[in-house]
Amino acid sequence: MxxxxxxxxxxxxxxxxxxxxxxxxxxxxxxxxxxxxxxxxxxxxxxxxxxxxxxxxxxxxxxxxxxxxxxxxxxxxxxxxxxxxxxxxxxxxxxxxxxxxxxxxxxxxxxxxxxxxxxxxxxxxxxxxxxxxxxxxxxxxxxxxxxxxxxxxxxxxxxxxxxxxxxxxxxxxxxxxxxxxxxxxxxxxxxxxxxxxxxxxxxxxxxxxxxxxxxxxxxxxxxxxxxxxxxxxxxxxxxxxxxxxxxxxxxxxxxxxxxxxEEKALAQLSNVARYVSEVANVNMPVNQPYVGSAAFAHKGGIHVSAILRDSRTYEHIQPELVGNKQRVLVSDLAGQSNIVSKAQEMGIDFDATSPPAREVIDKIKNLEHQGYQFEGADASLELLIREANGQVRELFTFESFKILVEKTAGRSVVSEAFVKINIAGTSLYTAAEGNGPVNALDNALRKTLVQHFPSLKDMHLSDYKVRVLDEKDATAAKVRVLIESKNYEDSWSTVGVSENVIEASWEALVDSFRYALLEASPDEQILTPSIANPGLHNH
Structure with a gap:
């Protein structure tokens, strides 16, 4: 037959x-x-x-x-x-x-x-x-x-x-x-x-x-x-x-x-599945077999250590056969193998025996205990690893922000943000409006940065998610914010956590811009003192 x-x-x-x-x-x-x-x-x-x-x-x-x-x-x-x-x-x-x-x-x-x-x-x-x-x-x-x-x-x-x-x-x-x-x-x-x-x-x-x-x-x-x-x-x-x-x-x-x-067509299966989900405006389950983003994702340290030796230990096929790829997740379950594998995936030369490797693992576990989640925020994770490796130069530092929200009868809510940042020793103060406080912060920060780093003009925020972590605390609950940003060539995700949704959003937003500037052209590489933003890097 x-x-x-x-x-x-x-x-x-x-x-x-x-x-x-x-x-x-x-x-x-x-x-x-x-x-x-x-x-x-x-x-x-x-x-x-x-x-x-x-x-x-x-x-x-x-x-x-x-x-x-x-x-x-x-x-x-x-x-x-x-x-x-x-x-x-x-x-x-x-x-x-x-x-x-x-x-x-x-x-x-x-x-x-x-x-x-x-x-x-x-x-x-x-x-x-x-x-x-x-x-x-x-x-x-x-x-x-x-x-x-x-x-x-x-x-x-x-x-x-x-x-x-x-x-x-x-x-x-x-x-x-x-x-x-x-x-x-x-x-x-x-x-x-x-x-x-x-x-x-x-x-x-x-x-x-x-x-x-x-x-x-x-x-x-x-x-x-x-x-x-x-x-x-x-x-x-x-x-x-x-x-x-x-x-x-x-x-x-x-x-x-x-x-x-045909074999070469089968290798396009994941790409086509994701394309269809985008056009249909339906989120693909991450655990969908073969084509889901987690179909070949590994989290436990023992698993990661094994797949680094031979992927067949925990993968039933080569992901590339269906156009997918192997991913190593970093979380509170992470071992040294996870961090090393993730660094290799990001093209970072990371010495597994160095003190920074242990420090990053401990820091990640501590941050995840506080509510951070790096499985869906690779850009924030990469910033952490690069910081530990001494590969991040802060092109701008935060000084302050202020937000005004006004609602009058018969009109929609108007948000206005005032942001002060420091670039190369100079304090810059900018105001911008938005359809919400986070959008206003995004507009104000972008307004200043684009003048100094033109490559950011092609970047935009494409998704914004908020999750309440401690529902029993009601309006005082800690929240986690995930922000996805895109340009013409790539997309990346960052995370922020706080009892205040604005602060959590600000953390994720600032990391998004910091990550975008990792690839800034040499004439944009303004070296300033390494002062962390008020987000996860000070926790």
Missing amino acids: SKAISIFDTTLRDGTQGEGISLSADDKLKIAQKLDYLGVHYIEGGIPGSNSKDIEFFKRVQTLGLSAKITAFGSTRRKDSAAHTDANLQRIIESGAAAATLVGKSWDFHVHTALQTSLEENLAMIYDSVAFLKQSGLEVIFDAEHFFDGYKHNPEYAVSVMQKAAEAGADWLVMCDTNGGTMPHEVHGIITALSSNLTNVQLGIHTHNDCELAVANTLSAIQAGARQVQGTMNGYGERCGNANLCSVIPNLQLKLGFECL
Whole structure:
């Protein structure tokens, strides 16, 4: 049996049914190009004519020259009608898509309850619709909705649905675990039994994740003989989501020896997964297998010591195979190996036997005890390591700041910040407004620094997170602030902690600028006395 697997991506259709996911036509086109770059075989774009976004998508996608087959989704004809007069089927043909996904009922319970028609009419609806689309020159993928539930309730009818679609000329027969409640051993057994009733047909699998088994069920289906996988990037989809292609593809290819993507394309998997999450404006879980930022992250000192000798000790594959990378986390669990590894990753020559190495470890543990967290603040960590190594020259030092917040009736709140810093022995005083106190501080500090360090003009704050550390202390609780900053080439994160959210924000903000200035050009390297900012470096 062939080891080649057809990858059918339905992120743009089934994925958008997930809570909090809404894609514009431009978003869908961008993602389609990335999916095509990855090398998936089918890209399901949506339901033609159902909304203006999908109409625009099918119109514009034809101009992109994608290699993947663009697929339009629709259901079988209405009961007691003719296929050639069905508006839904006509829109599929008019969409210009090369293939059609046609969904039909395979569970007798649904036929009676949802369609409110006879079992015989449902079979006719399936046959007529598939045949009509085939006559129109389309490749047809038949999705048998609720197939596994239908088979368990009435196996003869579920099989007859598949046989009828095959008789009409369907190119693929896809079994759907629509409610996501089937177990892997059931999937394998049912597909094995179905295969004995159908010959010379191509089978596919479409699973949902309601029991956290979508990936497992997909693998089970492939091992039983299915050769098409339907799923979404990052597992997006209705309720608990669909089978996650970011896990399915490497599991099939790297663990089970099936052929899904070209090797060089598989190495782009992490990049594409993160791109899709950015466009969809959905945070990727850090612990997502294969492509998550923590998928190959190591924290315990014993683990880190081992992977420095051989990564196979605590990694099941080479991260680079899926475009990810090994990361060493530094925390209160850190040992000397963590710090050395992190320094090497940052390109810092760090002597593990030196007193500064021990001092940095102790300092990090002390700071984390106070509430700092460096796992998500690599820039603050790098500043600490470089300071211990004598590699940080303070280009500016803090003197004071003051914030005014004014609220008047009928007007929004206005924040104004006054910042005094010292550059090369000169005190500079700047004021700026913002839509909040942190934004005002950012604007005031930037206003002064950019005049002296022009490279900072390309830098901007891209994310700001606040977490309360001691909820029992209510408004007096200590808070941790994480700030992410970006320029045209890079992004970095810094951390600050205090009982005062403004002070914590200031710490993280100042470190962000200090980190950006590590790469300042020689003419910007103004050497001033090494006076730490009022943030974590004085704790």
